Amino acid sequence: MPGTIQSIERAAAMLRLLGSAGRPLALTEIAAPLDLPRPTAHGILRTLRAVGFVDQDRDTARYTLAAALRRLGSEWDRHDLRSRAMNWADSLAGSSGQEVLLGMPAGAVVELVHHVFRPDGSPQRLRTGEQLPLHATAVGRCLLALAPIAVPRPHELDLQRYTGRTVVAVGTLTEHLAAVRHRGWAAELGEHRTGVGGIAAPLRTGGGLVVGVLGVEGPVEELFNGGGTPHPRLVEQLLNAAREISAGLGGSR
Amino acid sequence: MPGTIQSIERAAAMLRLLGSAGRPLALTEIAAPLDLPRPTAHGILRTLRAVGFVDQDRDTARYTLAAALRRLGSEWDRHDLRSRAMNWADSLAGSSGQEVLLGMPAGAVVELVHHVFRPDGSPQRLRTGEQLPLHATAVGRCLLALAPIAVPRPHELDLQRYTGRTVVAVGTLTEHLAAVRHRGWAAELGEHRTGVGGIAAPLRTGGGLVVGVLGVEGPVEELFNGGGTPHPRLVEQLLNAAREISAGLGGSR
DNA sequence: AAGGACGTTCGACATGGTCGAACACAGGGT
DNA sequence: ACCCTGTGTTCGACCATGTCGAACGTCCTT
Structure with missing residues (x-):
């Protein structure tokens, strides 16, 4: 029985975390609960941003779910x-x-x-x-x-x-x-x-x-x-x- | 400038495809437009199903977006x-x-x-x-x-x-x-x-x-x-x- | 029964994802 | 002004994980 794709699972966990957060989250606030090293979390967030599922505030560098997910x-x-x-x-x-x-x-x-x-x-x-x-x-x-x-x-x-x-x-x-x-x-x-x-x-x-x-x-x-x-x-x-x-x-x- | 994570990008493209389809899609109807080999597409779908973002009809084996995305x-x-x-x-x-x-x-x-x-x-x-x-x-x-x-x-x-x-x-x-x-x-x-x-x-x-x-x-x-x-x-x-x-x-x- | 289409599994392999180290920047304290 | 801390981001070695051709099993059609 083949397994699942780890990086996709991690991305999904990240989207759930952002979805249930009460506010925009900083990188460290995302990496810590998911027990990921910061560069790993950062790579996933960069990708989610590139595909339009996550937005990042230019000034605070904090991340939020993007409207594209709502549109989906x-x-x-x-x-x-x-x-x-x-x-x-x-x-x-x-x-x-x-x-x-x-x-x-x-x-x-x-x-x-x-x-x-x-x-x-x-x-x-x-x-x-x-x-x-x-x-x-x-x-x-x-x-x-x-x-x-x-x-x-x-x-x-x-x-x-x-x-x-x-x-x-x-x-x-x-x-x-x-x-x-x-x-x-x-x-x-x-x-x-x-x-x-x-x-x-x-x-x-x-x-x-x-x-x-x-x-x-x-x-x-x-x-x-x-x-x-x-x-x-x-x-x-x-x-x-x-x-x-x-x-x-x-x-x- | 580091790149993005390919498997996550593919998963996002798949979610978009399912989101804009007018009906549940079969594996081949997903793999072909995304130009992915079937086992590759299947692995991604299996993961998306495991994280609750995609549902699969037991009888037809067709895939649809899951309610978890709506809840997000x-x-x-x-x-x-x-x-x-x-x-x-x-x-x-x-x-x-x-x-x-x-x-x-x-x-x-x-x-x-x-x-x-x-x-x-x-x-x-x-x-x-x-x-x-x-x-x-x-x-x-x-x-x-x-x-x-x-x-x-x-x-x-x-x-x-x-x-x-x-x-x-x-x-x-x-x-x-x-x-x-x-x-x-x-x-x-x-x-x-x-x-x-x-x-x-x-x-x-x-x-x-x-x-x-x-x-x-x-x-x-x-x-x-x-x-x-x-x-x-x-x-x-x-x-x-x-x-x-x-x-x-x-x-x- | 044979053939074709399609969902799923297997496993070799190479490449893509991981992550420690380092860098850049901002803010606060002395 | 300088130092320290915290945090976002980049770099690149390395190996683990994702890819995908081949094969299998199931279902449908002829």
Whole structure:
């Protein structure tokens, strides 16, 4: 049974030490707890600095963990959510007959991290990476209402008009968001693209934190009945998928 | 000028690759882009797995970034906030003449990551690490109102009574939280400890995310006037310090 | 059954990592 | 001003450790 690579183990121990320290550490404060000679510790730190995992303060010569390590984690968050949700998203497109969107908050927009084509073979464009307005889409509304910390507040948004139906009054939008909070899901009828509507439900991790949103999008007349209410079966399918995905993230609805 | 440690550089490159991949990767999918022979790549992965930075799926043998890397980042978040806020917290204790608390959400409580003594030389105990109830303290109220995603909802809390003034009705608490949202800061008069009150303001990162809370605590009669309203100058000092800390976190009020 | 792809182990070997000695610099004390 | 101490960094001898070709075992496809 082959062993492990000592220098890599030492580097990892160093990163853990820096991660759990309450402040930037000096070389001797790193070498001593790890029982390493100073030049050995210095060589490892120099390498970690070169690869961008550790920063060194120019004046004090003290070392801290670098932001690159944090970025490593959040990039993985995005892909982690995608990999955990895509099977359910695919399945939802099949059962609903509509296209399905998986989104995450990204500043003043919602960014699609996964997109499933409407399964009718019609010509479609892959929308992964697309950024949608928060106020005029169901996925965006869902985040505005249920992840208010992760996105700007309604009055901070540039409420641009996309169609004749787009809500651009803060007061009206705020009322809609209150309804979303009450129901637990969001809806939108032709506000972003004429004739196209959507519904959306939040994805939560443990502790209830909303980290993403699952949405169904399609022609208004297929998603909604005459009174502007989505078909109950469709809402049920959406909420069920969102619930399953959330459970897989350590959360629930 | 000495060089860097090759094996550590290779390990870092591997972590970056796994971090930016959209899915778990097989050994060959890791070795090829890095131009490493498979046994070399395997040795590095085996080590990264041993130190807890990489996970390997038992069935598929594919590799992914491990949660330990994410934890490294969030531990640093705690200490990062502390190091960025402590100067302002110290200064606020000096200008207000009261003890100052710096807290972060921690499940169903707010945990103090920094505590500044009341600067009058009276006997005091260091409270760093102490966990305070969300519903009965100003720092907790602030998180309940302004970081609702990071903490449980009011009706999910165990509304324990600490003094005769503690609010233990969900409805009343919810009204208080609405007032906090309206004002942008929280207050508490003798609800956690008899005769002791506090006020608190949120600390935000870029995007408005509330990640912590700054609070002032002291005798009720020193912080509040007869009508139960905090002295305006004290609120101003608190909000100014919170604003400065938030700016340093890439955020604003 | 044969072949190919891939994860993992083995072990020879050479090179890359280690680390004692030395240097440079800063700060404090006399 | 000089000396001492502490600490970050460099140098280079040396050998231990990391590398990697060959081989093995497993799984999948034809």
